[in-house]
Amino acid sequence: MKYLFLILLVLPEISKSEExxxxxxxxxxxxxxxWNTEKGKSLNLKDLAGNPAVVTMTFxxxxxxxPLMVSDIKSFDKLLTKKEKKxxxxxxxxxxxxxDTPQALQKFYEKMNxxxxxxxxxxxxxxxxxxxxxxxxxxxxxGNGDFTHSTSLYxxxxxxxxxxxxxxxxxxxxxxxxxxxxxxxxxx
Amino acid sequence: xxxxxxxxxxxxxxxxxxxxxxxxxILIPKGKFKPFxxxxxxxxxxxxxxxxxxxxxxxxxxxxxxxxxxxxxxxNVLSLYVDKRYLEDWKSETLSEELLKEEGQKPVTYVSWxxxxxxxxxxxxxxxxxxEWEYASDSTNPEILKQxxxxxxxxxxxxxxxxxxxxxxxxxxxxxxxxxWEWVEDFSSVMISSDSRSKGDRTDGxxxxxxxxxxxxSESYATFMRYGFRSGxxxxxxxxxxxxxxxxxxxxxxxx
Numbered sequence: 268m269k270y271l272f273l274i275l276l277v278l279p280e281i282s283k284s285e286e287x288x289x290x291x292x293x294x295x296x297x298x299x300x301x302w303n304t305e306k307g308k309s310l311n312l313k314d315l316a317g318n319p320a321v322v323t324m325t326f327x328x329x330x331x332x333x334p335l336m337v338s339d340i341k342s343f344d345k346l347l348t349k350k351e352k353k354x355x356x357x358x359x360x361x362x363x364x365x366x367d368t369p370q371a372l373q374k375f376y377e378k379m380n381x382x383x384x385x386x387x388x389x390x391x392x393x394x395x396x397x398x399x400x401x402x403x404x405x406x407x408x409x410g411n412g413d414f415t416h417s418t419s420l421y422x423x424x425x426x427x428x429x430x431x432x433x434x435x436x437x438x439x440x441x442x443x444x445x446x447x448x449x450x451x452x453x454x455x
Numbered sequence: 456x457x458x459x460x461x462x463x464x465x466x467x468x469x470x471x472x473x474x475x476x477x478x479x480x481i482l483i484p485k486g487k488f489k490p491f492x493x494x495x496x497x498x499x500x501x502x503x504x505x506x507x508x509x510x511x512x513x514x515x516x517x518x519x520x521x522x523x524x525x526x527x528x529x530x531n532v533l534s535l536y537v538d539k540r541y542l543e544d545w546k547s548e549t550l551s552e553e554l555l556k557e558e559g560q561k562p563v564t565y566v567s568w569x570x571x572x573x574x575x576x577x578x579x580x581x582x583x584x585x586x587e588w589e590y591a592s593d594s595t596n597p598e599i600l601k602q603x604x605x606x607x608x609x610x611x612x613x614x615x616x617x618x619x620x621x622x623x624x625x626x627x628x629x630x631x632x633x634x635x636w637e638w639v640e641d642f643s644s645v646m647i648s649s650d651s652r653s654k655g656d657r658t659d660g661x662x663x664x665x666x667x668x669x670x671x672x673s674e675s676y677a678t679f680m681r682y683g684f685r686s687g688x689x690x691x692x693x694x695x696x697x698x699x700x701x702x703x704x705x706x707x708x709x710x711x
């Protein structure tokens with residue numbers, strides 16, 4: 268009963284953001300998965316809808332590539348206007364749920380000096396594999412807590428459709444153009 | 456007479472007991488598996504004991520799943536989960552009794568990784584990992600290797616054959632080779648990313664035909680082909696000769 272009360276407390280908080288756009292058949296958010304945030308909140312993928320988002324997959328004990336991916340995303344954020352900045356979210360899905368507890372995510376969140384537009388998510392191995400396959404993200408566990416993985420970033424529309432994929436070698440043009448098209452369309 | 460009755464009773468009990476625990480699965484004992492491609496820490500992978508299906512999933516079994524889980528029928532399935540060829544050879548949402556009598560024992564193909572995964576989950580199972588699949592397929596056995604090369608060089612459609620016709624391998628598992636290709640849980644871990652090829656990633660040799668240089672066992676051309684095939688897949692691909700089978704963990708009690 269106590270738990271039910273907790274859930275009720277948590278739910279309105281997550282869903283309070285503006286009215287949700289309709290989830291289309293191409294939306295990643297229609298996949299039935301539950302993830303936990305760095306704040307320890309449990310949410311359904313649908314709850315991530317609302318703003319366009321840049322997403323990727325990481326693990327927090329990652330020595331090199333993941334902090335780099337985060338600073339990459341930050342450099343994208345710097346290209347946005349003040350108004351645009353308010354209408355974008357940044358999500359990471361963990362490929363290392365065994366170590367990435369909400370506490371570990373929170374540490375990473377603080378270490379990387381992230382703001383409230385960021386949500387770091389962790390779940391279980393199964394859902395991580397499924398998310399990776401949906402995004403087209405490859406990774407392999409090397410067995411000593413280390414992973415090899417893609418460094419791709421993905422731009423999702425406000426309702427979770429995959430709009431663009433960016434590799435480290437390419438520039439931000441496609442992301443910027445497609446994000447701005449969304450921004451205008453939603454006349455935000 | 457009494458003896459015979461009690462003996463047959465004993466056998467009956469034994470069979471049902473074994474079936475209820477294994478449900479057509481084979482216990483694969485623990486062992487070591489030599490990874491095909493060198494990794495940073497390229498040591499043997501320890502395989503924990505696990506169960507694997509004796510046969511690939513049949514049309515009859517998959518049909519049963521679709522009857523129970525309408526959301527995976529062709530007209531309902533999430534478009535993210537499958538490409539256009541999902542169950543391409545099915546003329547209706549589910550198969551008729553008549554057709555099942557004829558073809559029910561053929562392996563299901565034209566299924567995506569996502570749906571294969573959901574199928575296994577729906578009966579409390581999972582997909583095997585690459586390491587588990589390779590280990591259970593006894594693919595390093597020279598005898599099997601020889602057969603494999605001849606199978607891979609055939610272009611015919613073996614998926615139209617029935618399951619369980621070929622003899623089992625040393626573990627008692629059927630049709631790991633020679634019938635269809637099969638999905639594995641971590642198929643996408645073979646390749647790092649399409650992009651990393653151009654950047655001197657260490658999977659480089661894999662694509663340039665140099666695979667035999669980096670592969671630990673340069674004889675395993677057939678293995679190389681399987682890994683190459685997996686690396687070209689996407690989770691929503693549905694193909695004529697690609698099916699799957701499920702695996703299960705062993706719980707603490709030693710059963711599922």
